Structure formats: C-alpha cells, structure tokens
Amino acid sequence: MGRAPCCDKATVKKGPWSPEEDATLKSYIEENGTGGNWIALPQKIGLKRCGKSCRLRWLNYLRPNIRHGGFSEEEDRIILSLYISIGSRWSIIAAQLPGRTDNDIKNYWNTKLKKKLFGKQSRRDQRQHQFMRQAAAASDGMMKQEAATGEAAGSSSMAVANYNWHHHHQAMAAVPVQPILGSIMEGHRAGDEVDESIRKLLYKLGGAGPSTALSVPQCVPPMYCGSPALMPPPPPSCPAVDTGTSLDEGGVQGSGVLPALEMDHSFHFNQVKLDGLESFFGMSTDQSMRWSEGDGGTSRCSGICGVRPCHWANGVW
DNA sequence: AAACTACGCAACCGCAAAGAA
C-alpha cells in the first residue's frame, strides 16, 4: 500500500503560478494568516493548488521582504562557512540571511557559488557532486547520532539557527572567499578573524567546552565525525589515532595553527568535506580519507592514517 | 536561422519530524 497523497493530484493545478493565484494567496494570508493549516487553505480561498505548493509559494516568493539574486560577498562568505560547518542545511543557513529563502540559497549554491569556489570543470564537478553527497551523508549521520544520544544539548540545528552569524562575519568581512578556502586548505588558518562567536557556535554544535582544545583521532568513521565521545576504540594498527592528535598538529594538510583551537572540532567535523576540497584543488589525496558506501548502506572509512591503512566497517576496526 | 547546449530558477516530490487526536 502506497503513501496517501497530500492532495488530489488529478484536480490540483501544477506548474508556474499565475499573477491571479499569487494575488489571491497573498491577500488572503496578509489579511487572515495561514490559519495554521496549509492543507485546508487552498480550498478555503478557491485555489486549485496543493497546500504544500501554497506554502512553498508563500515562503519562497510572496512573503514580504524576500530578496532574490544579488548575493553579496558577505553573504557568500556566510553561506560558505556555514556549508563547511553544517553541510546542506539550507533552512539554517537561510535563517542567518534575512530576506533569503532556503530554496534561493540552495539554488545559488548549486548554480553559482559552487562554481565560483571550485571552478567549472565538468569532470571535477561530477566528482565534487559525488563527494558532497558523501560528505552530507557523513554529516547527517553525525548529527543524527547527536540527536539520538542527546549530545550537543539543545539540538544542533536550533543552536545554529539561533546563532548570529552576522556578528561573526562582520569580523571576517575583510577576507575574500577564496582566501578563506585557501586558509582552510593550508591547515585551517583562520587568523585573527576567528572570534568568540564561532567558538560559541562550535561549542553548541559539537558539545565541546568553549575553551577546550579538542583532541580527535585522524581516522574516524563518518557517523562519529565530530563526536569523539561516541567513537569506538581506535584501530590498533592506526598510528595516527592516538589521544593527542588534533588537527592543527597534522589532522588535515598539516601545520597550520588556528588561534581558537576549538575550530578543530568544526573542521574535523567536516574533515571529509575538506578532504574533498583538497582533491578538487589537485592536492595530494594520499592522506585523505575516502568514504564509501558499504554493503547494505553501511558506512565505511577507508582512511589512510599517516602510514598504514585502517578500515572501519560494521562497527569494528 | 536553426539546432544544440548550458544555465538559472521555480516548483515538485518524498521523507522524516512534530503535533494532534
């Protein structure tokens, strides 16, 4: 038995909205609000539209103070750093950019920003796409682990959503996007721009103490990225997995020193993404982790921890 | 000028979470 459709697809209108439909929906909501029930709304106002479609139209287009296009450099930076930090959680990213919708940001990322950052090479683009999916899956796994275990008190998503990124990015405003990426690639030097705000955010995201320099092993199964407390014991054959290896000591491309070492946590969280970035820039992949989907959806880490390969599968090293 | 390709954006789809009954 299939899933019940949210509306009668035979009678419901699809495709682009007409100005009349827009006007009907807009004027009704402005006068009466949504009534707390999107499903019932279109019938109430005589629109042959699915409730979900109405909601989407309102949120992405008709809502007051919506801005389309014309993303500023600052917005680029915000999107970039949030993407690196939390992945494709567009609604959270949108919450930091007043007037922007998640759909807009998602489209902007997919069509422009990604190319702006990574260049426009189709082969690489494909690899990147694949890598992004894997990275997102890894991030998701981690976030879900946290949610399931009550880590990151108060829910990571909410914490990020409530965080004021403008504050942080005012401090970063002088740094163009490319150099930010560059600094990440060089070992996460963010220089003096890293301020208290991001520390707080990462604390919320990862649950580490606000002044704690995290120590994380270099080879971590995707579902544990960023959650050292949840990790299984290290593989006995993995020399890099000791208790004191933090990223600035060689975690990712080596030697950079981040003033606020709490950043380690965030970057480790996204190490898989950064590894992907390395490959796009033609940097060595020898020491990059390679995530691959195991049989039956099991995530595997085929990491090469410095010297010897280690392997995580099905909950064991 | 026509055919083809790439791009950008709006909208749809399906899943999962949240809330109500």
Added chain:
DNA sequence: ATTCTTTGCGGTTGCGTAGTT
C-alpha cells in the same frame, strides 16, 4: 502508546532563456 495528519526540509526535475556552434 499508537495512529494519523500536517509541516518542514533537502534533493531533484522541468522549463524558459541565453549563449554557442
């Protein structure tokens, strides 16, 4: 505690348009 409904989200698709051959 369970089931059902609604909402929110992220991924994907489809269409119109601009650019290229």
